[in-house]
Amino acid sequence: MTDSLSGESLFTEDEGDLLGEVVNIAMGRAGAALAEAFSGFVNLRVPEIRAVNASIIGEARARLEHAYDRISIMHQEFFGELAGHIAVIFGPASYAALRNVLGFDDRDGDGRRQREELLLELGNALASTCVSGISSQLEMRTGLRAPRVVAFDAPARDAVQRLFGDLPVWSGKTLQIDIVFHLEEHDVPFELVITVSPECLSSMKRELSRRVMG
Amino acid sequence: MISTVLVVDDSKMSRKVNLALVRELLGNEVNYLDASGGAEALEMLQSTAIDLMLLDLTMPNVSGYDVLVAMRKLNLATQVIVISADIQPAAKERVMSLGAAGFIEKNIKPEVLRGMLVKLGVFHD
Numbered sequence: 001m002t003d004s005l006s007g008e009s010l011f012t013e014d015e016g017d018l019l020g021e022v023v024n025i026a027m028g029r030a031g032a033a034l035a036e037a038f039s040g041f042v043n044l045r046v047p048e049i050r051a052v053n054a055s056i057i058g059e060a061r062a063r064l065e066h067a068y069d070r071i072s073i074m075h076q077e078f079f080g081e082l083a084g085h086i087a088v089i090f091g092p093a094s095y096a097a098l099r100n101v102l103g104f105d106d107r108d109g110d111g112r113r114q115r116e117e118l119l120l121e122l123g124n125a126l127a128s129t130c131v132s133g134i135s136s137q138l139e140m141r142t143g144l145r146a147p148r149v150v151a152f153d154a155p156a157r158d159a160v161q162r163l164f165g166d167l168p169v170w171s172g173k174t175l176q177i178d179i180v181f182h183l184e185e186h187d188v189p190f191e192l193v194i195t196v197s198p199e200c201l202s203s204m205k206r207e208l209s210r211r212v213m214g
Numbered sequence: 215m216i217s218t219v220l221v222v223d224d225s226k227m228s229r230k231v232n233l234a235l236v237r238e239l240l241g242n243e244v245n246y247l248d249a250s251g252g253a254e255a256l257e258m259l260q261s262t263a264i265d266l267m268l269l270d271l272t273m274p275n276v277s278g279y280d281v282l283v284a285m286r287k288l289n290l291a292t293q294v295i296v297i298s299a300d301i302q303p304a305a306k307e308r309v310m311s312l313g314a315a316g317f318i319e320k321n322i323k324p325e326v327l328r329g330m331l332v333k334l335g336v337f338h339d
Contacts, residue, residue, distance in 0.1 A: 013226075014226070014227065017225050017226050017227050018225075018227045020225060021225045021227060021228055021299075021320070024225075024272060024299045024320070025299040025320055025321065027299065028272075028298070028299030028300050028301050028320070029299075029301065031300060031301075031302060032300075032301045032302045032303075035302040035303075035304060040304075041302065041304045041305075041308075042302060044271075044272050044299075044300050045272070046224070046272055046273065046274045212227070
């Protein structure tokens with residue numbers, strides 16, 4: 001079950017609007033990092049931000065399973081005043097683009113380990129840029145734990161099961177932010193799903209409100 | 215001499231901030247308009263003589279890029295300053311090649327806007 005951001009009592013319309021701009025700016029920084037890594041152009045779309053019932057994750061699972069046959073997922077927790085987790089979703093095409101652009105040859109040796117390291121490196125750069133971009137603008141301290149690959153080139157259903165099976169069980173409303181970077185020359189998406197812990201929402205609302213009033 | 219300024223952004227807060235900043239510099243003699251999306255902006259550009267537009271890029275449906283492309287086709291001569299969170303160097307190059315007169319990164323800083331308006335000759339210290 002999802003709600004528009006201000007549809008319920010999570011944020012006012014102005015607070016939701018401001019959060020959209022905060023995420024937009026963080027996304028812009030991450031997009032620039034991705035563009036630099038690929039020496040290409042990244043099309044940015046308006047991020048989707050919505051209040052979700054933390055106990056209902058079926059919708060996110062169904063969407064990912066529908067969008068991809070096989071995926072790799074990098075997962076990273078963030079903690080502190082701004083806490084939650086972030087998943088970076090790589091479809092097969094996005095990995096192939098990564099290999100082509102970087103001239104990476106993983107056919108010899110321990111290819112899987114090299115590939116996983118590559119996903120970790122890029123995923124970590126995107127995740128940390130987005131999370132730190134949001135936390136710095138809202139002046140909410142945060143730290144990132146080590147990233148990990150929860151699924152590598154696995155059937156989407158299994159990968160999603162692993163991701164959501166490992167996540168903490170929350171209750172109440174939380175905030176989900178979906179960001180899609182589209183690498184223009186290769187026509188492939190890189191998708192980030194950020195979920196903010198329900199415990200942080202009152203602090204986030206306070207910071208947003210302060211800026212709206214200011 | 216600037217008589218009408220249009221501020222385009224899908225964020226209400228950004229429109230409010232950008233309108234306040236440009237009003238602070240250009241004063242109350244100028245007519246200020248705002249639009250919440252690219253389609254609305256294009257309608258206003260065709261119905262009203264607009265001298266200067268502050269344009270966001272990442273907007274739903276009709277983006278800032280779409281607006282610039284349409285303006286070129288329609289031969290609209292409004293000066294455009296793009297104000298965007300899309301900070302890729304290629305984004306700046308792309309909007310300039312589409313006819314924008316300037317590019318400013320979000321969050322917009324008053325002194326940067328001031329410098330841009332001076333550079334474009336629409337504000338004098």
